[in-house]
Amino acid sequence: MPGVGQVEMVFTSVAGHLLELEFEPRVRSWHSCSPKDLYDATVNKAAPKGENEKIKRNLQQLARTCQWLVLWLDCDREGENIAFEVIQVCTEVNPRLTIRRARFSALVFADVSRALANLVLPNEAESAAVDARQEIDLRIGASFTRLQTLLLQNKFQWGEYANAEGRVLLSYGPCQFPTLGLIVQRAWEIQAHVSEPFWYIYVSHRQDGKLCEFKWHRTRLYDQASAALLHELCAEAPTATVTAVEGASKSRWAPTPLSTLEMQKRGSQYLRMPGERIMKHAEELYQQGFLSYPRTETDQFDNNYDLKALIDAQAHGGAPWTAYAQRLLAPESNLFRWPRSGGHDDKAHPPIHPLKPYNGGDREKEQLFEFIVRHFLACCSRDAEGQETRVIIDIAGEGFTATGLMVTQRNFLDIYRYQSWGGQGELPLFEHGQRFQPAQILLKEGHTQPPSRLTERDLISKMEEFGIGTDATVADHIQKQIERGYATKDEATMQFSPTPLGEALISAYRKMGLSNLWLPTLRGVIERNISAVAAGRRSKEGVLQEAVQAFRADFEAAQAQSHVLEQEVSAIVFGGAPPQLNANGGGGGGGGGGETFGACRDCGAQLQLVLNTEGPPSIQCSSFPMHRLRIDLPRCTSAVAVSDATCTNCTHGAVRLLDFRFRTGLLPPGFPPAMSACVVCNQQFQRLMQITQQARGVGVARAFQLISGAGMVTTCQVLHAAGSAYQRVRSAGVRLQGSQTLEWLASNSYGGDMQQAADSAGARALLAELMYDTGIEPTVGVMRSGDDWRWVDGVEAKLPGVAAVMDALRRKYPNLPSKRVWDW
Known part of the structure; x- marks a missing residue:
């Protein structure tokens, strides 16, 4: 060294x-x-x-x-x-x-x-840029993946979208969804297209054994009567007069050197090979020493690069391109030319090029290697040259043009078999002022066509345009659409279509007004900022903070409107079938969607009125299970509907009243057979809920609060009431969440010895949740005779694990009072 x-x-x-x-x-x-x-x-x-x-x-x-x-x-x-x-x-x-x-x-x-x-x-700055991208993608991807999956996985029978265990993972990625958005947006453009008829005049002429077609200068008309009138004028005076004959030299440029994205775009088009497999084969060819590094943004060769030595490496043996490589090196051929620059240089790697002949063994690798060799030899070759002829004629005042091309020097086209040049070919010989009778003057009808679905090349080009992903990750983001069941690809045409699930997810975020979650704009900004970190112009911390704040706001908005996700998945994927309670046999609690009637006071999502097939109607939060709110209405309820009237007392957001009708035989005394009430703040409704003692699936704390209606109680009373409440609710055939803990509580006596309950981690956790959720402040009391179990400062030492429970609660509930609620 x-x-x-x-x-x-x-x-x-x-x-x-x-x-x-x-x-x-x-x-x-x-x-x-x-x-x-x-x-x-x-x-x-x-x-x-x-x-x-x-x-x-x-x-x-x-x-x-x-x-x-x-x-x-x-x-x-x-x-x-x-x-x-x-x-x-x-x-x-x-x-x-x-x-x-x-x-x-x-x-x-x-x-x-x-x-x-x-x-x-x-280079520490380049490493910091990768750290920034990883952390942004982890936080955003994990939060939205959990939101989508937890919200929807147990509310529908997922069928083909589910894995072997019958579960579904609805993943979200900050590059994955803008990519999906491009596919869905093109599908919407196709759906929105309304085909319109148009008419045009077609003229053809045969001379010297050659047929040439003339294009109308007006191109097309959308008014049939006007087109027919002009065609009639031409048909009545069909003599054509040559008004101009023009000739010009034309060139077809050889390709620029090959970058990673260009290799994926051209490879998917020419070889019908997915970008993900192209990158896999290219990596293996590089590791085996046949290719230069395949992940590069550079599409120009440094002037000191020995290109002729690389060409010479391909000029020996019996490959189909050997003879061309030899010709390219021959001075008398005048075929070699320094490759044209594509304008990009990442200052790290040269363009992709072959290093030595590939000895074969894998058909797809052979195809890719051949394409890379032919592309390299083509970019080192002169442009193709040709002579273009344009003939302009006049018929009854209407102009028409025929264009022909004669290729004079094929040059790079001899090796680059993936492209051709030419159209109508060489035209017959016309002279200025010449008059002739065309073989055909026809009025033809056509129809406008919708845009075609995106091919893999189109998709990569758009991702490159908007800065979605990097040259190293673009292929993976595209492949993810297929693996996740969000899109399909027609292998014959290499075109992408969204699945109903992919369209439903994008449609939901569009209806929420959260364009950052599926349009490429924000991701492009993030990628530019990450590049600025790599260049040392910005700090990793600053870029992270900006991105996380932007997506946090979108996450809160998405969570508040999570019912829209349910509605779109129901409508587009399942034909309008409503969400169901535990459709896949998942854990208890939560359930399907229903009619929304107002904002949830706790999380900002929507309260829903759900008319269950069994049991009384229920009220739930649309963001379940992120917010585990579910309240079953009293069994005396015979009918309930969402009113047009809005509560005038609720200040957290608009909440519509519910119109109740009750079965008088089951209704407690003192309550009317019908009422219109706000379920959030109406005291009469809340008193009815307390008396009827019907609560389930909303967590132990809420069950205790609704059933007992207690205020200041001792810890012993809290646990005893929770156990008793659970026993009563179970006897009614209702299952609460946290049932294992409550089963344990219900099977014990709490009137005297509390040590066994205190020693149970489940009991401690239950107690902590009860204290916070209900806002109950226990009085100072003795749980058991003797000083050993008196609730005093330092209770953490008496009950191992209580401190850990409280720390966990403070992390879970940032607004938990700072005073030590355990110092009783």
Whole structure:
């Protein structure tokens, strides 16, 4: 090594990212917190269990005995981030390491030697850009995936969308959904298209054995009578007069050097191969030494690049392009030309090009390698040349033009078989002033056509235009649409169509007015900001804060309008079938949608009136299970409907009144047989709920509050009442959530010895929830005779686990009072 002398070098490897960004343990379980909490939860990078742990141990074992750490990772942002992961792992056991970065673009001796002679420091800004993208995608993707899945998975029979266990994962990704939005938006454009008839005059003429067709200067008319009148004039005076004969030299440009996105676009079009497989094969060809690095934005060769040596590597053997490569190198052919620049240079890698002949073995790899070789040879060739002729004629005052092309030098077209040039071909010989009778003068009818569905090439182009993803991730984002059941691809035409599920999700966010969640605008801004981090112009923290704040606001709005998601999925995927309670046999609680009648005071979503097939109607929050609110109306209810009148007392949002009719035989004394009431604030309705003692599925605390109506009570009374309430509700055939804890409580006596209840983690958790949810402030009291169980300061020491319960509650409920509610 330069400046070091002779050294012993030990090589090892990693397999992609060594560390994985993950949430802290307390929020990893889907039911451990509200999805909204993921915007503030701590994230850490750690080696996932399995192979990565073994790789980490191997790196640390080697690092202990080394003085230098030389990083030979891929020279792009992802490679730079992996380099810093390796640095983190190695410096944990040897902080004295000298760290350097090798920058190379191909696994060839000359490039590797050059990199070793010019070691540099790793680029922290590029690594920070990847960290920013990973954290943005993790927080946004996890929060919306949980929102969509928890809200919908148990409310419909998912059928073909479900996995082997009958469950459905409705994933969201901040690049995935704008990509899906492009597919859905094109489908909507096609659906909205109304075909219109038009008419045009068609003229053809045969001369010297050649047929030529003339195009009308008006192109088309949408008024049939006007088109017919003009056609009649031409038919009555059908002599055509040549008014102009024009000739001009034309060129068909050779392609520019190949970047990653261009390889995917052209490969999907020419080879009918998905971008995801193109990248997989390209990676393998690179690792085997047949290609340069396949992830590059550069489409121009440095002037010092030895292109003729690369061409010469393809000029030997029996490949179909060998003869062309030899011709390209021959000075007398005058065929070689320095490739035209495409205008992009990532300063890290050259364009994709072949290094040596591929010896075959895999049909798709052979096809891809052949395309890359032909593209490289074509970009090093001269443009195709041709002579274009335009003949303009006049018939009864209407102008028509015929255009023909004669290719004089094919040049790059000889090797680039994926393209052709020419249209009508060489025209017959016409002279200015010549008069002739056309063979046909016809009035033809046509119809406007909708835009075609997006092909993979179209989709990649649009993603590139809007900055969705990177050259390394675009193919994965497209493949995700198919894997998640959001879109399908016609293998014959390579065109994408949204599935009903994909369309329903996008339609819901459109109706919510949350364009950032499915249009590419915001993602494009984020990608530009991430590029600014990589360039050192912005800080990772600033970009993270902006993106998280923007999506947090959208998440809150989506959660408040979650009933729209239910409605769109019901209408588009399931033909209007209403959501059902536990349609897939999931856990208890929550359930289907219904008629919305106002804002939920707790979370801002919509309250829904659900008319159940069994049992009384119920009221629930549309954002269940994020907000586990469900209240069954009294069994004396014979009918209930949403009124047009709005509550004048509720200040948290508009809430419409419900019109009740009751069965008088079941109605407690003192209540009218009909009432119009606000279920949020009407005291008479709440008193009826308390008396009828009908509550289920809204959590233990709410059940106790509705059934007991207690105010200041002792802890003993809280637990005893909860157990008694549960016994009464179970006897009515109703199942509460948290049933295991309540079963335990109901089977014990709480009038005397409370130690057994206090020792139960379930009881402590129940007690904590009761205290917060109901707002009950227990009096100072003795749970049991003797001082051992007197509730005093330091109760955490008496009841192990109480402090942990309270800490968890404070994280779950940020607005929990700061005073220690456990110091009684």
